[in-house]
Amino acid sequence: MKKGLNASQIKFIAIIAMTIDHVTWSLFPGTDPTWYVLALHIIGRLTAPIMWFFIAEGCHYTRDIRKYAGRLFIFAIISHFAYNFAFGIPFIPFSTGSVFNQTSVMWSLAWAVVAIAISRSETFPGLLKFPSLLMISLISFPSNWSSIAVMCPLALYNDRENKKRQAFDIVLWTFFYAVVYYFFLDKLYGVLQMFTFLTIPIIALYNGERGGRKPAKHVEETEVGQLVAAKPSPLVKWGFYIYYPAHLVAVGIIRLVLHGDVSLIFR
Numbered sequence: 001m002k003k004g005l006n007a008s009q010i011k012f013i014a015i016i017a018m019t020i021d022h023v024t025w026s027l028f029p030g031t032d033p034t035w036y037v038l039a040l041h042i043i044g045r046l047t048a049p050i051m052w053f054f055i056a057e058g059c060h061y062t063r064d065i066r067k068y069a070g071r072l073f074i075f076a077i078i079s080h081f082a083y084n085f086a087f088g089i090p091f092i093p094f095s096t097g098s099v100f101n102q103t104s105v106m107w108s109l110a111w112a113v114v115a116i117a118i119s120r121s122e123t124f125p126g127l128l129k130f131p132s133l134l135m136i137s138l139i140s141f142p143s144n145w146s147s148i149a150v151m152c153p154l155a156l157y158n159d160r161e162n163k164k165r166q167a168f169d170i171v172l173w174t175f176f177y178a179v180v181y182y183f184f185l186d187k188l189y190g191v192l193q194m195f196t197f198l199t200i201p202i203i204a205l206y207n208g209e210r211g212g213r214k215p216a217k218h219v220e221e222t223e224v225g226q227l228v229a230a231k232p233s234p235l236v237k238w239g240f241y242i243y244y245p246a247h248l249v250a251v252g253i254i255r256l257v258l259h260g261d262v263s264l265i266f267r
């Protein structure tokens with residue numbers, strides 16, 4: 001086993017950070033300026049860049065990027081209802097009169113896979129690549145983390161061999177999002193977005209291993225003396241897909257019990 005953190009361990013960090021952030025929203029609706037509430041939201045900033053990073057990794061390692069994208073789109077549809085229920089947002093987009101936070105980040109992440117597929121394709125017409133990426137950015141704009149959750153995974157994919165460039169990608173794209181959030185939504189929460197930089201040292205520890213694999217019945221030794229990796233367990237492969245909407249439903253129930261049918265974001 002290599003030193004550092006494997007994919008499963010880093011994703012677990014993201015899950016914990018995400019849960020803390022979302023539960024904090026349910027307990028303290030709106031942007032509460034109390035220091036410990038802000039600290040909990042800062043912990044939550046670890047989640048998005050880890051998602052972006054592993055979308056890029058997933059696109060690199062997947063055997064079928066179309067199935068990968070399709071799975072994420074199904075996941076995004078399911079998560080739309082869970083996310084909107086959690087935060088008290090109408091299921092019908094734009095019912096609030098806003099174009100922001102109309103669905104979960106999973107909508108953008110699914111489109112990120114499409115964007116990466118188009119970008120790396122040798123058969124997709126070159127003249128259509130930029131207009132297609134622009135259209136994808138517009139389509140994904142209304143989701144949580146907006147089109148940043150498309151463009152940053154794309155940048156991370158293109159810079160896979162350069163950790164410093166990837167760190168710059170995270171800071172740069174988060175900055176764009178923070179500026180938009182600062183001027184159009186919430187100044188304080190816009191500033192908090194920049195704490196995504198705390199994810200950089202965590203991602204730097206990534207050792208390239210998936211982790212959480214089933215023991216193989218038959219293993220062979222490679223030329224470098226390492227054992228051939230077994231397939232990941234179903235829990236590791238599907239755990240996040242199940243946990244993400246499930247925890248949002250729990251957050252929505254907490255919201256209803258504590259505050260009634262109110263929005264945690266549009267206040």
